[in-house]
Amino acid sequence: MAQKRLDYKGQSFSLSYEILESQNLSAPTLVILHGWGASRTLMKQSFGGLFKNFKHCYVDMPGFGNSPTPPFALNTYDYAEILKIFLGQLSLIPSHCSIMGHSFGGKVATLLEPKELILLSSAGIQVPKSFKVQCKIALAKSLNRFVPRLSRIFKQFLRSKDVENMDEVMYQTFKNVVDEDFSSIFAEFKSPCYIFWGERDLATPLKSGEKIHALIPNSKFFVLGGDHFFFLKGAKEIEKLYLNIKK
Template sequence: MICINQIKINVEISGQGDMNILLLHGWGQSTKAFTEISQHLATSFTVYNIDLPGFGLSEKPPYPYNTKDYADIIKGIVDYYQLDNLIIIGHSFGGRIAIKYTTMYNHVEKLVLIDSAGIVHKKKLNYYLKVYTYKLLKKCFSIPFLKKYKQKLLGRFGSSDYKNADNFMKQILVKVVNEDLRHEMNKIICPTLLIWGTEDNETPIEDAYIMKKMLGDAGIVKIENAGHFSYLENRYLFLSVLDVFLKEKG
């Protein structure tokens, strides 16, 4: 456990390679999401598997963070361990942070984005109806005879990330999901690998193609029939592709 910007951060370190890899998990996850990936990478690299603030064993932020605030935490970790030869691998929310960090600093050697967040689409009418219904139902459940239906009905509306977060983390989630990073991505100059599940309903594969257009040096690998956790759903293919990319000279 280390202290960065007055927050205790859990960092699990493994391996002794010359290149350093940071693993940034998705929303609602922790270092456990990358345990098997970390073990594999530790045979060739030094791996820093991080519990992001508000998740796992790390403390919550002192105020509702935005994506830059999370990127600042990553910079603090990099400085604390005096890391160079840096590779960042981020999944979903962790990918969003990885994008932001790499637009801010040019010392990242390689970037891997897995089913990454970072693209914001115009909301369809159905989205606003679901949000309105969710908020209305929450108010209605103050009526005693409706309370027994609360979980069943609320479960049909709102994202699982939002429903599972406490009130403080919901403030963070609302902030970060509305940050569109596409127009910052042209600042990223390092080789970037986009790995995506073709059946991802959280961050659709169309987002990968948008990112590829904005990035200078990027390739896409599709994992067929995989969803938002493509790296776990077909771990063998994921690791095979990752190994090739990491061994390539930048």
């Protein structure tokens, strides 16, 4: 594990990362980004022994894994800018790299405008909220407006499970990124894109993957067995499908 310190918007950030070298010294770089609440460890566990024609770069994005909580709440565009600075410190140019991103990491990867994009059940398509979630949002707004003290007491109960035990900065960051609509961003992406999806994904439904595929002109779409974390068991199949395209 290594650490890089960088400055962004006048504040200091520290990012934890790991490089896996290829036996081919001239191998291109594959940057692999985790999803919300995960870390580089999960991604290395899945892909560390695969894609051997690449040098791998795994990074804990700010607030995850071994990278400290950011000094202020971020949005996905902030994450992308921070990653650009980080990659620059490693003498890596995103447009010369292949970048893989799972879920939230898929949005960050797309904004980096890589030479080649690999999306794993990417976030970025707005999905209608369930009735239960709509009720929780309505209750939170009512309490905050009419009974602020009670709102603070019930805040933890009303929060999404995705942000349980997270501090206020990361909670605000989650609120910033969770409902972003990346439809126009996907539509503007012109480089090759390979989209892989779990057929039983409930966090980012299969219809979201189909829409991203329709939006990105130069994309290919593959459905695999599994849920939102289908790649934990399906990493070899992802590699196989990717390599078949390259033949």
